[in-house]
Amino acid sequence: MLKRVIRFYIEGFRSMTVGKTLWAIILLKLFIMFAVFRLFFFKPYLKEKFPDDKSRAKYVTEQLTRKPL
Amino acid sequence: MNIDPSLVEWSRWQFALTAMFHWIFVPLTLGITFLIAIMESIYVKTGDPEWKRITKFWMTLFGINFAIGVATGIILEFEFGTNWSNYSWFVGDIFGAPLAVEGIMAFFLETTFIAVMFFGWNKVSKKVHLLSTWLVAIGSNLSALWILVANAWMQNPTGTRFNPDTARNEMTSFWEVLFSPTAINKFLHTVSSAYLLASIFVIGVSAWYLLKNREKLLARRSIVVASVFGLIFGIYTALTGDSSARHMAQVQPLKFAAMENLYEGQSGAPFVAVGITRKVENDEHKRLEFISKIEIPNVLSYLAYLDPNAFVPGIKDLVHGNPGKGVMGVNEKMEKGRMAISALRSYKEFQAAGETAKADSAMKVLEANYRYFGYGYFEDPHQAIPPIRLTFVSFRVMVYFGFLFILMMLYFVYHSMRDTLEKRRWILVLAIFAIPLVYLVSQAGWIVAEVGRQPWIIQDLMPTFAAVSHLEVSSVKLTFWLFAITFTILFIAEVRIMLAQIKNGPKDGGK
Numbered sequence: 313m314l315k316r317v318i319r320f321y322i323e324g325f326r327s328m329t330v331g332k333t334l335w336a337i338i339l340l341k342l343f344i345m346f347a348v349f350r351l352f353f354f355k356p357y358l359k360e361k362f363p364d365d366k367s368r369a370k371y372v373t374e375q376l377t378r379k380p381l
Numbered sequence: 382m383n384i385d386p387s388l389v390e391w392s393r394w395q396f397a398l399t400a401m402f403h404w405i406f407v408p409l410t411l412g413i414t415f416l417i418a419i420m421e422s423i424y425v426k427t428g429d430p431e432w433k434r435i436t437k438f439w440m441t442l443f444g445i446n447f448a449i450g451v452a453t454g455i456i457l458e459f460e461f462g463t464n465w466s467n468y469s470w471f472v473g474d475i476f477g478a479p480l481a482v483e484g485i486m487a488f489f490l491e492t493t494f495i496a497v498m499f500f501g502w503n504k505v506s507k508k509v510h511l512l513s514t515w516l517v518a519i520g521s522n523l524s525a526l527w528i529l530v531a532n533a534w535m536q537n538p539t540g541t542r543f544n545p546d547t548a549r550n551e552m553t554s555f556w557e558v559l560f561s562p563t564a565i566n567k568f569l570h571t572v573s574s575a576y577l578l579a580s581i582f583v584i585g586v587s588a589w590y591l592l593k594n595r596e597k598l599l600a601r602r603s604i605v606v607a608s609v610f611g612l613i614f615g616i617y618t619a620l621t622g623d624s625s626a627r628h629m630a631q632v633q634p635l636k637f638a639a640m641e642n643l644y645e646g647q648s649g650a651p652f653v654a655v656g657i658t659r660k661v662e663n664d665e666h667k668r669l670e671f672i673s674k675i676e677i678p679n680v681l682s683y684l685a686y687l688d689p690n691a692f693v694p695g696i697k698d699l700v701h702g703n704p705g706k707g708v709m710g711v712n713e714k715m716e717k718g719r720m721a722i723s724a725l726r727s728y729k730e731f732q733a734a735g736e737t738a739k740a741d742s743a744m745k746v747l748e749a750n751y752r753y754f755g756y757g758y759f760e761d762p763h764q765a766i767p768p769i770r771l772t773f774v775s776f777r778v779m780v781y782f783g784f785l786f787i788l789m790m791l792y793f794v795y796h797s798m799r800d801t802l803e804k805r806r807w808i809l810v811l812a813i814f815a816i817p818l819v820y821l822v823s824q825a826g827w828i829v830a831e832v833g834r835q836p837w838i839i840q841d842l843m844p845t846f847a848a849v850s851h852l853e854v855s856s857v858k859l860t861f862w863l864f865a866i867t868f869t870i871l872f873i874a875e876v877r878i879m880l881a882q883i884k885n886g887p888k889d890g891g892k
Contacts (some may be wrong), residue, residue, distance in 0.1 A: 317841075320500060320501075320504060324501075330445065330694065330878070331499070337448060337871075338452075342452060345455060353463075353738065353859070354456075357466035359462075368470060376548065376725065
């Protein structure tokens, strides 16, 4: 069964025409998004700065209540 | 809260750029998959190989759109975590749960049914293939449902409770979130408008073939399917738009007033069908003055409350309050918001000091005033007013062109049924120009929804400026331009590949 599924995908990819260009674009795009954007520019702010949920909650609460009233 | 205004602006621009780029691809996917499923159903029913050819051709164009657009939405999720960390934490599971369902759904959809749809011709039975095509259409739309539910919650937060211990909103009723009137209206209006967009796309491309005297059978048949589909969902878009606006008048009255540029509230308020405006300089209400306008009496009151004589509050009423009409002003809401924020701070302090009774008492104050929490961040009540001109103009662009598109669909249905379409070349030319236009109109719809709800990221609970992360403005600017370049390249790639494929025609089949 698994072999048939794998063969189905392999044959499908092999017989592509426009699809090959599109797959190249998809792979390049995913690489840019995950290996460049995510890794270098979009680090999760709270996870980077605080080790656990408790300290993250404390920080956000401080942010939410910091305004002098 | 000391936030650099340029940080907020650049973060907003960055998010708007990403969301608008993502929305170039989504509506076509949502609509064309159903059109393809209908075409394939006709093929399976009739056995006519031309319908198979037609199905495969549109499937190819869908594949291009899907491939270029896939994963562009992921960047929005990156931005939530990086640029909007206060917001991401504050919304907690309410936003996370629908997005997770969407992610899982999209993953299974993309790896299974789309594969069968593209690779499965002659490998699975006709019926299994057709089922896969329908499941791709249904799955894409269900995928959109979860995103729109999350968005609707931001416009009208329901079914949740704020937990001061975690500083997060927690879901109390999944069904209340899923079936909130805002979510239902938003989903139905968005997907039906996407069906209209896809219909116009199919008609426009088919019109080009007719003008070029090529692929006439494909073009005629495609126009019949797309125009009927587009007409039904064009009318439905107008109906759901009407109910959306009525609901907006209840839950986002300032957005509604901005959309209509209604400054003074009125009983029997007219609808401004056409209006030329100019900005009133240094006006604290960001007022626009009508230089000239054509009004339809009582229509706005009827649209908002189904009563032609109902009172519709204007910007002034909503900002300063109108006790006679039961309208609470922003000043009063700011007081309540400040009490809520102050109570949250006290709660944390008392809790840290182990003073349980005082903490409980602060909690009660917080709960009583929590629905106005976000107003506590304003320093001036006029901060609650959304950008009026952009909302007012975008709304009219959306509505007027929406109606024009319905008329266009009607025209195409009538003449394609009578087989007289090819004699009317002007409408075929117009159909081609309608493709970029419908995309602009679709974006205008999102501007009404998202710019109109400013200054809120979560209505009444969190203003946009309180949601941003404390990043360097330069880093946000850098990513903005990186995205702008990447998206432009991808967009050019999409248009070029799509145009080349249309020019080649359906001879290559469905891959």
